[in-house]
Amino acid sequence: MDYFPLFIDLKNKNCLVVGAGEVAARKIELLAKAGAIITVVAPEISNNVTQLAANNPKLEIIQKDFSPEDIAQQRLIISATNQATINALVAETADTHNIPVNVVDNPGLCSFIVPAIIDRSPVIAAVSSGGTSPVLARLLRAKLESLIPPAFGRMAQLAEKYRALVKEKINPPAQRRIFWEKILQGSIAELFYSGKEAEAEARLKDAILNSPDKLDNTGEVYLVGAGPGDPDLLTFRALRLMQQADVVVYDRLVSDGILELVRRDAEKIYVGKQRDNHSLAQESINELLARLAKSGKRVVRLKGGDPFIFGRGGEEIETLVEQNINFQVVPGITAASGCATYAGIPLTHRDHAQSCTFITGHLKDNTVNLNWQQLAVPRQTIVIYMGLVGLEIICKSMIQYGAAADLPIALIQQGTTHNQRVITGTLSTLPDKLKNQSIHAPTLFIIGTVVSLHNTLKWFQADSTPEEY
Structure with a gap:
């Protein structure tokens, strides 16, 4: 283990940041979230740092070059300058006085490193690559972010609220561990995460007082x-x-x-x-x-x-x-949004469509019963789910009720996947074009002049057969 992972309390503790550029600003924001009293020393101050100081009474800017005397009474130091000599001086001075120091992007000068942070306060998780690959650490953090609900911190606060009561009511410690595992991974936690916090707390309290060994296992x-x-x-x-x-x-x-x-x-x-x-x-x-x-x-x-x-x-x-x-x-x-986006067909557009209608094209008694007069109105987009079998009836009906025969229409097959296929035509031509095609569900149809933007705006490259027009 190259570094010992450690969480440090910086609330109302003096911290020094040397440098005031964009990188320094990000470090200052982290220190501010931890409640530190921050001193920034730099000859030039970026607008971001100036703005941070304006909104944080615990942040002081001293516009000058760094000198060793600046480290007095500091609990922690970060150097974020682009000058190697200054960074080396900061690291050497901090090391002499046994003050933890981080020099951004220079692990060799660091006595500690700043990890990628997942903040669900009071729960904090951190990922580090030991300074070898900060990008890799951020990628790992992104994966963890997807697994830890935003309400996780509030759930931890709820657990803390009832921790003493659980300790009083449930013995030995092994049973307490099992109890908390059931709570934090079960239906009470999911009630909490879905916004029913009062109900979750009531059920937690009831479980502690009345049936800790028979926790409700309702699915x-x-x-x-x-x-x-x-x-x-x-x-x-x-x-x-x-x-x-x-x-x-x-x-x-x-x-x-x-x-x-x-x-x-x-x-x-x-x-x-x-x-x-x-x-x-x-x-x-x-x-x-x-x-x-x-x-x-x-x-x-x-x-x-x-x-x-x-x-x-x-x-x-x-x-x-x-x-x-x-x-x-x-x-x-929904398929309308996902497939249209991957096909480069915006569902609304200032020059083409000011509204969008989703319909189902299911046949009933060999017909499709829809409000054709409304669907035939120009300057809108029609999205048809489950319309492959009834497509010919749909196209003929729209033309019959006033839609232009050359109104563009697109078939999107298996949209957003590597098998995506887009076939375009018009109300009058697409049904015949599809008769000799091998079409595989799921499919979606988009009708409207927005379809004409497909050739220009398409961006997703599928692995299947080329698109047909």
């Missing part, structure tokens, strides 16, 4: 939007819940890459639907979620796109509400 359901396909588009909350779920109930539109991020030992239950081929009826899915939660499982209901946009998420949580089962809903990037 819960997380209705999670998996987005349009690219795993990078998952939210932090979605990823965290996927990695702690006991069971994952997933749809056909959830990509393999996203399923790879689920906890390895979680049970996976497929409930996907295809046209006229449902592996499980919707009512059965609703009851399955409730039954799993009642058995004590943490259940992720993983749905492509967003669960509240043509995802029947509302129907599923209605059943959970009726049966008094805890749940969370985690939004995902």
